[in-house]
Amino acid sequence: MSLRGHxxxxxxxxxxxxxxxxxxxxxxxxxxxxxxxGVLTQEEAGAEHAVTSAGTVYQxxxxxxxxxxxxxxxxxxxxxxxxxxxPTHSAIGVEEVVGLADVERKDCLPLPTxxxxxxxxxxxxMMLHQEELVLILNPLWVLGEATDSARESxxxxxxxxxxxxxxxGESC
Numbered sequence: 344m345s346l347r348g349h350x351x352x353x354x355x356x357x358x359x360x361x362x363x364x365x366x367x368x369x370x371x372x373x374x375x376x377x378x379x380x381g382v383l384t385q386e387e388a389g390a391e392h393a394v395t396s397a398g399t400v401y402q403x404x405x406x407x408x409x410x411x412x413x414x415x416x417x418x419x420x421x422x423x424x425x426x427x428x429x430p431t432h433s434a435i436g437v438e439e440v441v442g443l444a445d446v447e448r449k450d451c452l453p454l455p456t457x458x459x460x461x462x463x464x465x466x467x468x469m470m471l472h473q474e475e476l477v478l479i480l481n482p483l484w485v486l487g488e489a490t491d492s493a494r495e496s497x498x499x500x501x502x503x504x505x506x507x508x509x510x511x512g513e514s515c
Contacts, residue, residue: 358448362479363424364441364472367407367414371441371477373470378482380425380432382440388423394434401425401434406485410465414438431486444472451479 362373363382381396388394394401407414415421420439425432452469454462467479 359445360448360451362444362446362470362472362477364444364477365422365424365435365437366439366441367410367437368412370410370412371472371475373444373472373477373479374424374426374435374485375479375482376443378426378428380427383423383425383434385421385423388434394423394425396425399427399432401427401432404433404435404485404487406435406437409485409487426482426486428482428486433486435485441472444470444477446470446472 361376363376363379364371364373366372380399380401383394383396392403394403406412407416415438416436418438422437422440424435424437424440426435427433450470454466454468458466465481465484467481469479470477
């Protein structure tokens with residue numbers, strides 16, 4: 344699926360959120376689409392650790408390792424997602440790019456109460472896509488932003504999550 348071929352309807356009155364749905368092992372996850380800068384094949388990304396595209400250097404992020412997920416990152420469907428948030432640019436290896444998804448905000452669900460510790464920082468919520476449960480990744484955590492402002496932003500988000508009751512439609 345081409346990112347360039349994705350069109351947003353301006354006639355729609357329904358509020359939606361756009362995500363890039365990816366797969367690592369048996370786990371489906373989503374990244375907010377506004378941070379996606381490109382999707383590269385293994386040949387396009389090359390064998391270097393960092394990826395340079397349009398003059399920007401994207402540092403590698405091993406998302407499978409960070410999530411302790413077993414993934415085959417040498418298969419034919421392997422892709423490198425170029426992702427940016429603020430000053431941080433990262434190249435995220437994924438087993439498969441499933442595609443873009445526009446989700447009505449009411450269909451974004453909060454994390455269940457079983458998620459009580461660090462995973463509340465890893466994920467922003469969940470949704471269904473093509474009959475699969477998809478966890479919505481927190482881009483700040485994925486990118487591992489090390490700046491003080493990013494840490495402050497994560498701490499602010501944690502305080503907001505703790506102070507706000509979970510309700511349907513407020514996770515994306």
